[in-house]
Amino acid sequence: MVSLLDIIGPVMVGPSSSHTAGACRLGLVARALAGGTPEEARVELHGSFARTGVGHGTDRAIAGGLLGFAPDDERLRESLVLAERAGCRVTFENAKLRGTHHPNTARITVRREGHAAVLTGASLGAGRILVNEIDGFPVGLTGAYDALVLVAADLPGTVAAVAAVLSGSGVNVATLRVSRRRKGGEAIHVYELDSPLPSATVGQLRALEPVERVRLVPRIA
Amino acid sequence: MFESLDDAIAHAAAARTSLGELALATEAAQGLRSRAEVEAALARALAVMRGAVERGHAGDLRSVSGLVGGDAARLRAPRGPLAGTLFTEVLAGALAVQEVNAAMGVIVAAPTAGGAGVLPGVLLAIGARAGASDDRLVRGLAAAGLVGAVVAVRASLSGAEGGCQAETGAAAAMAAAAGVEVLGGTPEEAGHAVALAMQGTLGLVCDPLGGLVEVPCVYRNATGGAIALAGIEMALAGVRFPIPVDEVIDTMGEIGRAMDVRYRETAGGGLAATPTGRRLARERLVQLKRGGVTS
Numbered sequence: 464m465v466s467l468l469d470i471i472g473p474v475m476v477g478p479s480s481s482h483t484a485g486a487c488r489l490g491l492v493a494r495a496l497a498g499g500t501p502e503e504a505r506v507e508l509h510g511s512f513a514r515t516g517v518g519h520g521t522d523r524a525i526a527g528g529l530l531g532f533a534p535d536d537e538r539l540r541e542s543l544v545l546a547e548r549a550g551c552r553v554t555f556e557n558a559k560l561r562g563t564h565h566p567n568t569a570r571i572t573v574r575r576e577g578h579a580a581v582l583t584g585a586s587l588g589a590g591r592i593l594v595n596e597i598d599g600f601p602v603g604l605t606g607a608y609d610a611l612v613l614v615a616a617d618l619p620g621t622v623a624a625v626a627a628v629l630s631g632s633g634v635n636v637a638t639l640r641v642s643r644r645r646k647g648g649e650a651i652h653v654y655e656l657d658s659p660l661p662s663a664t665v666g667q668l669r670a671l672e673p674v675e676r677v678r679l680v681p682r683i684a
Numbered sequence: 685m686f687e688s689l690d691d692a693i694a695h696a697a698a699a700r701t702s703l704g705e706l707a708l709a710t711e712a713a714q715g716l717r718s719r720a721e722v723e724a725a726l727a728r729a730l731a732v733m734r735g736a737v738e739r740g741h742a743g744d745l746r747s748v749s750g751l752v753g754g755d756a757a758r759l760r761a762p763r764g765p766l767a768g769t770l771f772t773e774v775l776a777g778a779l780a781v782q783e784v785n786a787a788m789g790v791i792v793a794a795p796t797a798g799g800a801g802v803l804p805g806v807l808l809a810i811g812a813r814a815g816a817s818d819d820r821l822v823r824g825l826a827a828a829g830l831v832g833a834v835v836a837v838r839a840s841l842s843g844a845e846g847g848c849q850a851e852t853g854a855a856a857a858m859a860a861a862a863g864v865e866v867l868g869g870t871p872e873e874a875g876h877a878v879a880l881a882m883q884g885t886l887g888l889v890c891d892p893l894g895g896l897v898e899v900p901c902v903y904r905n906a907t908g909g910a911i912a913l914a915g916i917e918m919a920l921a922g923v924r925f926p927i928p929v930d931e932v933i934d935t936m937g938e939i940g941r942a943m944d945v946r947y948r949e950t951a952g953g954g955l956a957a958t959p960t961g962r963r964l965a966r967e968r969l970v971q972l973k974r975g976g977v978t979s
Contacts, residue, residue, distance in 0.1 A: 465685045465836050467711045467829035468725050470795050470858075471803075474732050477785030478748065478897040480797045515895035515951075517972045518749055520788050540788045588842055589793065 473590050475534045481567050482512065482519030485586025487539060488606055488683045490528020492594055493571040495680050496580035497529075500551050501573035504529050507558035510566035512586075525569060526553045533684040534590060565593075580678070597678070600651035601642060606683030608637055608655035616673040617643045617650040624671050625652060632664040649675065685710060685833035689875060690930045692830060696871035703874045704823030704865040707830035726822045726829075729792045733781065733804035736791050740780025747786035749968040752898045756780035770813050771913060778805030778909040782902040795832045795841040795854055798897045801905030802855035803828055806912045807862045816866050827865040828858035831878055838930065839937030843890035843949040846940025852901075852908035853885030853936060859912035860919070869920055879925040879932045881915030886932075887939055889947035891954025894965030900955055 475484040494500065506525055508516050516522060520539065527542035530549060538545060546553050560570060565585035572581040584594040594604040597612055604610050611629075615621050622641060629636060635657040643650040660679060668677050685707070686692040696706040712719035739745070743757025759776035766772050778801035785791045785800055794803045807828070811821045832841065835854045840846035860877035864870075869877070885908065893899045925932070946953030955961050 465833040466714065466716065467685065467707060467722060467826055467833065468717075470829040470832035470836065470841075471726060471729050471825050472792055472794070474729060474790065474792050475797065476788050477791050477797050477800075478788065480793045483788070483797070484793075511895070518894060518896040518969060520748055523788070535790055537788075537790055588844075589796065 469589065473534060475590060476524075476537060476539045479519045480590045481586045481588045482516060482521045483524045483539070484534040484590035485567065485588070485592050486512070486516075486521045486524035486569065487528040487532065487534045488590065488592045489569055489571065489582070489584045489586065489594070490525040491531070491533075491683050492584065492592070492604070492606060492680055493573050493580070493582055494529050494531055496582060496597065496678055497573040497575040497578075499575060500531065500549055501529055501575045502550060502552065503574040504551065504553045505572040506553060506555045507560065507570040508555060509558055509560045509564055509568040509570070512567050512569055513557035522555050525571065529553065529573070592683075600644075602651070602653045603640070604653065604655070604680060606680075608657070609659045609682050610680040611652070611654040611656060611660060612678040612680060613652040613654075613668065613674060614649050614676040615652065615671075616675065617647050618673050621650070621673045622652070624673070625668065628664060628667045628671065629654070631667075632661055634658050634660055634664070685714070685830060687834060687837045688930050689831060689834045689878065689933065690928055692834070693871040693875045693929075702823065702827070702865055703830060703861060703871045704827035707826035708823065710830075711826070723822055726825045727818060729794075729825060730818060730821055732790060732792050734808060736781045736784045736789065737777045737804055737808055739789055740783045741776065745783050745787040745789070747783070747898050748788060749894070749896055749898060749972060751893070751896070751964065751968060752786050752902045753783050755902070756783055770809055771910065773809035773812070774805045774909040774913055775906045776805075777809055778802055778905040779902060781805065782905045786898050786902060794828070795836070795858065796843070796851050798843060798901050799851035799855035799905065799908065801902070802852055802908040802912060803859045803862060805905065805909040806859035807866065810863050810866050814866060820866055824862035824866040827874060828862040831858045831861045835933055835936070838933045840940050845948065846937065847888060847943050847947050848890040848904060849885045849888040849936050850940055851890065852904045853882060853888050855905070856885055856908040856912040856915070857882040859909065860915040863912065863916040864919060867916070867920060873919045875929045876923065876925050877915040877919035879927065879929040880918050880923065881912045882932050882936060883925065883927075884911045884914065886936055889943065889954045890949045891947060891956045892949065892951060893956050893961045894969050895949065895951040895956075896965075899964075
């Protein structure tokens with residue numbers, strides 16, 4: 464359903480809703496995966512992002528997102544300098560990502576406090592995004608929900624154990640997807656939630672035996 | 685929101701209300717936000733639009749590539765045949781917002797960033813001349829949003845899909861509805877203003893130099909404002925466009941689907957493919973990649 468506010472909006476830093484506002488949102492998701500401002504980020508730009516990204520400020524928009532700036536934050540313009548000052552080393556390169564990708568796609572690898580995360584995401588137009596992969600697993604996140612992304616051993620009872628913890632938190636699950644690369648290997652659980660998870664719940668999830676990693680991806684402005 | 689502008693106009697006429705009022709009521713009825721929340725969001729959009737027009741008029745902005753900037757300020761002291769009229773205000777406002785957009789300033793995508801100058805250019809100039817209240821301007825934005833929503837469903841709001849007719853063309857159609865709303869026209873008059881504006885942009889290609897939202901986008905927002913003004917003027921004078929507005933919108937979609945990919949934001953045709961267009965794009969993009977241009 465189209466809303467008036469999809470048409471009259473978003474409020475954003477120019478010049479392009481897909482190459483600037485959407486790119487900034489991808490940076491915001493990468494920041495969330497890092498759990499704060501990354502110390503290092505490697506940004507691979509694919510397709511139209513690679514061809515015209517610089518002229519559209521795609522690089523500054525992604526760097527701004529990594530620093531936590533929203534798409535309407537005028538600091539996006541100076542974000543490359545601000546990133547340097549914040550101790551966030553961002554490098555950009557043009558890449559031809561393997562497989563089929565939307566023309567406006569970026570792969571962002573972030574490092575912070577000894578941990579790394581990588582996302583592949585597309586800017587679909589009008590500022591909307593789709594995060595296709597996190598750490599190589601398919602996720603399909605739009606940033607419209609608070610999301611819980613969890614990597615766990617592919618064992619019987621894992622979904623039930625996670626669901627039991629979520630049920631105790633009182634947070635409603637909007638959507639749920641579980642996938643794996645191979646039987647008995649690592650499985651990825653993607654929960655889209657109607658409200659953010661309390662930090663106590665996150666601790667309980669981390670304490671579950673089969674759970675290897677827990678990532679929270681907040682709803683993106 | 686509505687999928688037929690003819691239906692929306694009939695609804696508004698039957699309820700003896702305006703298109704903007706109908707849009708606000710319909711949006712609230714969708715249940716995601718209350719009417720007060722919708723009005724507050726549109727009031728914020730209005731404030732950002734005003735800020736962008738003001739910022740652009742200062743005349744000191746340059747785009748990221750350095751190709752555009754400073755033209756809105758030139759319109760503040762015009763020497764042409766329309767100097768001192770509303771028409772000049774519309775051109776200046778549209779240029780101002782697009783210059784802000786090209787310089788990575790804050791704008792409201794309406795419906796897109798590339799077409800963001802048309803609606804504020806028309807709405808704010810008409811609103812100032814008419815002494816309209818902000819509430820009335822918010823209803824104008826709501827009417828424009830309703831038109832954009834119908835265009836999104838029936839045709840397209842993306843230059844990559846439908847050419848510039850889907851961006852500045854759609855924006856001109858939206859601005860035409862906003863203008864009629866602010867000036868107190870009927871829903872039928874709004875529909876004819878939309879049709880009259882949109883017929884004037886049918887076939888318009890998207891051919892930005894180097895793929896950047898600069899040339900001709902900035903100027904095309906100004907001419908888009910002029911076309912919206914023409915639609916409003918004719919409709920309020922009683923001109924009736926013989927093709928129903930939904931069919932005009934469908935035509936825009938059909939032309940967009942048939943448009944060669946060179947004319948859909950790829951910089952492969954039109955002004956982007958002229959010898960000078962290619963040279964400017966090459967020079968500017970090389971400079972940008974060396975980090976030689978900063979805004």
